[in-house]
Amino acid sequence: MKNIHITETVLRDANQSLIATRLPFNSFAPILDKLDNAGYYSLECWGGATFDSCIRYLNEDPWIRLKKIKSVAKKTPLQMLLRGQNILGYKHYPDDVVREFIKMAIYYGIDIIRIFDALNDFRNIEVAIDETKKQGAHAQGTIVYTVSPIHDVKSYINLAKELKNMGSDSICIKDMAGLIMPDIAFNLIKKLKETVKIPIYLHSHSTNGLAEMSYLKAVEAGVDGIDCAISAFGGGTAQPATESIHYALTSSGFNTNLYGNKLKEINDFFKPIREDFLKKGLLNPKVLSPQPEALIYQIPGGMLSNMISQLKEQNSLNKLEAVLNEVPKVREDLGYPPLVTPMSQMVGTQATINILTGERYKMILKEVKAYCRGEYGKAPGKINNDLLNKAIGENEPIKTRYADTLEPAFEKTKEKLKDLTTRNEDVLTYLSFPEIAEEFLKNKKLHPSSDELREQTKSGVI
Secondary structure, X not given: OOEOEEEEOOOOHHHHHHHOOOOOHHHHHHHHHHHHOOOOOEEEEEEOOHHHXXXXXXXXXXXXXXXXXXXXXXXXXXXXXXXXXXXXXXXXXXXXXXXXXXXXXXXXOOOEEEEOOOOOOHHHOHHHHHHHHHXXXXXXXXXXXXXXXXXXXXXXXXXXHHHHHOOOOEEEEEOOOOOOOHHHHXXXXXXXXXXXXXXXXXXXOHHXXXXXXXXXXXXXXXXXXXXXXXXXXXXXXXXXXHHHHHHHHHHOOOEOOOOHHHHHHHHHHHHHHHHHHHHHOOOOHHHHOOOOOHHHHOOXXXXXXXXXXXXXXXXXXXXXXXXXXXXXXXXXXXOOOOOOOXXXXXXXXXXXXXXXXXXXXXXXXXXXXXXXXXXXXXXXXXXXXXXXXXXXXXXXXXXXXXXXXOOXXXXXXXXXXXXXXOOHHHHHHHXXXXXXXXXXXXXXXXXXXXXXXXXXXXXXXX
16 A cells, blocks of 8 residues: 655645735644644645745744744644745845755754745756755755646656756655646656656646646556645645545555544634635635636736736736737747746736737836846746847846856845844845845834744843
8 A cells, every 4th residue: 555645735835825825823823733643744834925924914933933833743844845046035045045044944943845946947956955955854856847848748857867866855746837637647757756766746736627636647656745735725726635635545545644533623623714714805715716727828826816916907907818818928938937936927927018018028027137138047948039139138148057146145144134133044034035024123123022032032132
């Protein structure tokens, strides 16, 4: 009987996908012990937008949040998502910042780091993988899944070989837009298992109504683990429901190591929280239904809502269809980047500008220019020559790893913030989101929480 590892995402991706990461620590603290004893392979609880949301909306220190989770969940490995050289933000950071961040994340309790680059340019994850392994944590190298004329099973197999050679402890296929078809999932996982002899994981979303079918086919092909979300926060733009997958796999002769009675208790706990978010309007019922139109436009749900918002601001919602048709054209011009942060925002906004101005690339986003210069890494395919000339003129694009051009920043920033904080954690928070972190840190210094006072006492600050 094959064991299938189940990662629970309710503390990170599920609540990020459904309620924009607005789940405060105190709302889930009482259920942490049961989550820790339910038999999960890991609890994904950090990374992605959690950092941003903690300091922007929840008034929580993300480091203390992680420490408090770890203080209860001591048995089950804690997992986070890291955007390689981007860490948790939208730009590349120098290597010293990447290494300091990973050291601190592991110190505070992270056991598994899923590391990806939006373009599958693995030069941008090599430092993160190296530091994760140096610190004794599990480095999960990640392949961002997308569909295009230049992406196929063979290309993904080659990427997997690269990840294994880089020292990845396992590999994740990250299907952020829920695009992977069941037959592709079977063939891809089967070939990966035959080619690279390290564990393979599949991450998907139920956005288009495919993930459950693709998960089952992946399991049949030999996948080692999948991501699920407890049913109160499962389905729709989140992951398939944990309980449903557990019972389906168990009845098919697989072992998930999960306890069904504990899953029910966990779900019963989250049901009223879900109802509360529905009443407040933070959970839109629309995101709970499959949206298979994304299979045509390949636009993740968050990207679509962002485009609708941009068009509403310009009183041009009637041009939505034209923008949707423009998206795949812009993506092709840019060499078919996967539509994941930050590329999804870039492609969607540029497509919107093209339609609103009535002329393609009359105005080019500064981020698109930076992409064309090579600041985000190597484009998966060839960038359209006319666009390239408009974006960078006669300047030569960067051929080396962009982070190699960046000066170390951690110590310099620590010196800059010395009157505000002496904590390395705070320096990393500031480096991640300087615009909002400075105000957050000032408020924290003036009005420390009881948790922060305890931290200061331990460190001898007071």
